[in-house]
Amino acid sequence: MDEYRYDHQTVKGFIVSSIFWGVVGILIGLWISIQMWHPAANIQPYFTFGRLRVVHTNGLAFGLGVGAIFGIFYYITMRLCRRPLLFPRLARFHLYLFNAAIALAALSLLAGYTQSLEYAELEWPLDIGVVILWMIFAINIFGTIFSRREEQMYISLWYIIATVIAVAILYIINNLSIPAGLLKSYHLFAGVNSANVQWWYGHNAVGFVFTTPILAMFYYFLPKSTGLPIYSHRLSIIAFWSLVFAYLWTGAHHLVYTPLPDWIQTVGIVFTMFLIAPSWGSVVNGYYTVGQDWERAKNNYLTKFFILGITFYGLQTVQGPTQGLRIVSQLIHYTDWVPGHVHMGTMGWVTMTVAASVYYIIPKIYNTEIHSVKVANIHFWLVLIGQLIFSITMWITGIQQGALQKAVNPDGSLKYTMVEIIAKNYPYWEMRTVGGIIFTIGMLFFIYNIYMTIRKGKALQQA
Amino acid sequence: MAGLHETLHKRPIIFALLATATVLAGTIVTMLYPMLRPEMHPRLENLKPYTALQLAGRDIYQREGCFYCHTQTVRPLKTEVLRYGEYSKAGEFAYDHPFLWGSKRTGPDLARIGGKYPDAWHYRHMENPRAFFKESNMPSYAFLKERKLNPEEVERHMNALGFPYTREEIEALKDKTEMDAIVAYLQVIGTAVKKKEVQVEAKVVEEINPLSGKPEAIKKGKEIYEKNCEICHGDDGKGGIGPTLRDNVWLGKEGEISDGKLFSIIADGTQAGMPPFGTQIDKEGIWSLVSYIRTLQEKK
Ligand code: HEM
Ligand code: HEM
Numbered sequence: 001m002d003e004y005r006y007d008h009q010t011v012k013g014f015i016v017s018s019i020f021w022g023v024v025g026i027l028i029g030l031w032i033s034i035q036m037w038h039p040a041a042n043i044q045p046y047f048t049f050g051r052l053r054v055v056h057t058n059g060l061a062f063g064l065g066v067g068a069i070f071g072i073f074y075y076i077t078m079r080l081c082r083r084p085l086l087f088p089r090l091a092r093f094h095l096y097l098f099n100a101a102i103a104l105a106a107l108s109l110l111a112g113y114t115q116s117l118e119y120a121e122l123e124w125p126l127d128i129g130v131v132i133l134w135m136i137f138a139i140n141i142f143g144t145i146f147s148r149r150e151e152q153m154y155i156s157l158w159y160i161i162a163t164v165i166a167v168a169i170l171y172i173i174n175n176l177s178i179p180a181g182l183l184k185s186y187h188l189f190a191g192v193n194s195a196n197v198q199w200w201y202g203h204n205a206v207g208f209v210f211t212t213p214i215l216a217m218f219y220y221f222l223p224k225s226t227g228l229p230i231y232s233h234r235l236s237i238i239a240f241w242s243l244v245f246a247y248l249w250t251g252a253h254h255l256v257y258t259p260l261p262d263w264i265q266t267v268g269i270v271f272t273m274f275l276i277a278p279s280w281g282s283v284v285n286g287y288y289t290v291g292q293d294w295e296r297a298k299n300n301y302l303t304k305f306f307i308l309g310i311t312f313y314g315l316q317t318v319q320g321p322t323q324g325l326r327i328v329s330q331l332i333h334y335t336d337w338v339p340g341h342v343h344m345g346t347m348g349w350v351t352m353t354v355a356a357s358v359y360y361i362i363p364k365i366y367n368t369e370i371h372s373v374k375v376a377n378i379h380f381w382l383v384l385i386g387q388l389i390f391s392i393t394m395w396i397t398g399i400q401q402g403a404l405q406k407a408v409n410p411d412g413s414l415k416y417t418m419v420e421i422i423a424k425n426y427p428y429w430e431m432r433t434v435g436g437i438i439f440t441i442g443m444l445f446f447i448y449n450i451y452m453t454i455r456k457g458k459a460l461q462q463a
Numbered sequence: 464m465a466g467l468h469e470t471l472h473k474r475p476i477i478f479a480l481l482a483t484a485t486v487l488a489g490t491i492v493t494m495l496y497p498m499l500r501p502e503m504h505p506r507l508e509n510l511k512p513y514t515a516l517q518l519a520g521r522d523i524y525q526r527e528g529c530f531y532c533h534t535q536t537v538r539p540l541k542t543e544v545l546r547y548g549e550y551s552k553a554g555e556f557a558y559d560h561p562f563l564w565g566s567k568r569t570g571p572d573l574a575r576i577g578g579k580y581p582d583a584w585h586y587r588h589m590e591n592p593r594a595f596f597k598e599s600n601m602p603s604y605a606f607l608k609e610r611k612l613n614p615e616e617v618e619r620h621m622n623a624l625g626f627p628y629t630r631e632e633i634e635a636l637k638d639k640t641e642m643d644a645i646v647a648y649l650q651v652i653g654t655a656v657k658k659k660e661v662q663v664e665a666k667v668v669e670e671i672n673p674l675s676g677k678p679e680a681i682k683k684g685k686e687i688y689e690k691n692c693e694i695c696h697g698d699d700g701k702g703g704i705g706p707t708l709r710d711n712v713w714l715g716k717e718g719e720i721s722d723g724k725l726f727s728i729i730a731d732g733t734q735a736g737m738p739p740f741g742t743q744i745d746k747e748g749i750w751s752l753v754s755y756i757r758t759l760q761e762k763k
Binding site: 042113271 | 503551570592604616
């Protein structure tokens with residue numbers, strides 16, 4: 001184990017940092033959810049909804065999501081290559097740089113420095129920092145893979161390779177901009193073209209931050225925790241290549257009924273429908289994997305995290321393509337339905353799978369057991385309930401918004417003003433905050449459990 | 464195929480190249496190729512680049528994240544055109560770096576906000592949206608009034624985008640606040656497409672109010688008035704952002720006004736800041752308003 005000790009500290013560093021940024025992001029999530037029904041919770045100029053929302057999304061996508069990806073990918077890559085990282089000190093530097101970048105990102109966004117491109121809001125100096133971070137990561141991952149001591153690359157490594165490549169292409173192209181000062185720039189692209197580039201990026205940020213990396217974790221940790229091999233290798237191969245192929249065609253489903261040329265919308269929608277297939281390839285593979293020996297699988301407390309996570313992924317990837325259809329988009333686009341969709345994916349699939357992976361890794365690093373399975377079970381049920389309340393209330397109010405906006409009087413005039421419709425959302429927005437609080441309490445149980453496990457592990461090391 | 468893949472798993476470089484090619488396929492067809500086509504770079508003939516003040520306002524719109532609550536595209540759907548006006552055209556956005564269409568409508572779409580309200584409305588609304596609509600969850604932006612623009616910075620931004628400007632224009636920014644800038648920006652959004660003059664073509668409008676003098680109609684008219692008109696025309700029509708409704712001056716002209724003309728002012732709005740209500744209030748409602756307004760005139 002000693003050979004890995006230094007790298008494991010780096011992995012742990014990423015995991016702890018990602019949890020830290022996760023807490024920040026989630027608390028800001030609660031805050032903006034309160035601002036929705038209690039506008040007095042806006043504090044001008046720095047803490048208004050428009051400035052905090054972007055800290056919430058970036059904090060969680062990049063702080064929690066990408067932080068966990070860095071740490072967990074390093075861990076998986078070492079295991080699958082049977083060797084420590086090729087550049088251990090570079091990885092440690094990567095950890096420090098990552099935290100510095102996220103801290104600066106949060107501050108700069110609160111100060112209002114933003115490119116106004118969803119999930120690519122950071123201004124150009126920070127973009128350069130992000131690209132450097134990603135290059136360091138790529139060098140270490142590829143370096144370690146090239147010098148691996150295991151001939152075959154396992155499924156998770158395929159997803160890791162695809163993630164590293166795709167994110168680099170996406171991030172660099174969408175952030176091309178005209179600098180107009182140290183902290184101000186304008187998108188290189190304009191109007192319709194700018195929209196098309198942004199949503200090509202935006203959808204694939206979801207694809208290559210919230211989907212492929214999480215699948216890499218799923219394919220590695222599900223067999224590890226249950227002791228059962230992935231059910232079908234062939235299905236994994238087909239699902240991988242078709243997913244990575246199709247994702248890039250679908251960005252236009254975020255721009256249905258906008259002035260974007262119709263043909264691009266239609267191509268986007270067609271590939272969006274197709275995406276159900278590779279997505280469900282992984283879902284089915286997961287189900288059959290535990291189906292091989294359910295008695296055995298269900299004995300591990302992590303199985304339910306992974307199976308529920310992949311179930312939400314399955315629901316997400318049916319709901320997503322449905323949303324892309326013109327007839328459905330008409331009703332739910334721009335409404336609260338979409339945050340319902342988003343949080344089923346982020347809370348139900350991403351956070352669930354990441355948490356389970358962390359539960360697996362931390363005791364392994366310290367060569368011990370998790371502090372308490374009971375606490376992990378409480379964590380599981382609370383985040384599940386919190387997430388369901390969040391998503392279901394948003395789906396209901398989203399459909400209501402869509403329907404009321406379309407309602408007309410017998411003579412053809414509109415039945416409701418926007419303000420009347422907004423007033424009807426308040427009870428649902430309040431319920432969402434309740435769901436969010438339950439979710440947050442669940443996450444606190446998780447953090448407590450990890451903290452106690454690390455403490456136990458440190459004591460063991462010293463002994 | 465599985466056999467081929469077996470070899471592939473042993474060759475990370477080939478694997479990575481193949482993955483890159485796979486990712487690039489959709490990228491090229493749906494993102495890079497369209498960029499070469501003129502349909503991605505249309506420009507309406509009467510679309511003008513932003514002035515220095517308007518661009519400063521747009522920068523503030525970006526900085527404050529207004530687009531997380533407001534969209535700027537009207538979809539070509541019947542009820543949406545009724546609510547907001549003409550649907551958005553690709554050629555309206557040629558100077559938008561980046562586009563600000565947004566993805567969520569917590570508040571109304573703003574693609575046709577330009578000219579919908581008088582400036583005074585925006586100043587008061589931005590300062591405290593709940594003064595107009597107590598159910599609004601839009602943040603207050605009173606601090607924009609306190610902040611002065613920085614002309615050098617705005618000039619740098621104009622240069623970066625290559626927009627034309629004059630020296631006087633930049634000098635004039637010295638005395639402007641961020642609030643002036645954001646209102647100037649809001650007032651230009653969507654104005655390259657001409658507003659429809661008539662909102663309610665389909666409604667056959669009688670020349671004489673069928674509900675004239677009816678007490679229930681007056682009561683209903685008063686209710687509608689308080690909900691929709693009071694913020695501009697004041698209580699009981701005494702005037703405010705909009706003109707008084709108690710005198711005999713109508714759109715600047717003195718004299719009697721017919722019921723039909725009153726109906727069409729309310730239904731179609733005017734180019735000078737009276738918003739159209741014909742798509743929001745049904746015909747009976749508008750006639751009730753006319754009945755109510757007639758009682759105000761008697762009050763003077
Ligand atoms: C306590 C838990 C959470 C609460 C209360 C919360 C609340 C919110 C709210 C109020 C919004 C704005 C929705 C709108 O504009 O209408 C939002 C957006 C968003 N949140 Fe969360 N959130 C939570 C957890 C998370 C987590 C764990 C993630 C990711 C890992 C996440 C990712 C996002 C994203 C990506 C958006 C943007 C959605 C869009 O553009 O439609 N949230 N959240
Ligand atoms: C096959 C898979 C999926 C498809 C086809 C899909 C489709 C869509 C569509 C059409 C929208 C736009 C809705 C609208 O604005 O009208 C959307 C939004 C979104 N989806 Fe999915 N989705 C999929 C899976 C996922 C997954 C797994 C996540 C993980 C978290 C996710 C996260 C998001 C986010 C964050 C947004 C909001 C984007 C924004 O407006 O800022 N989606 N999705």
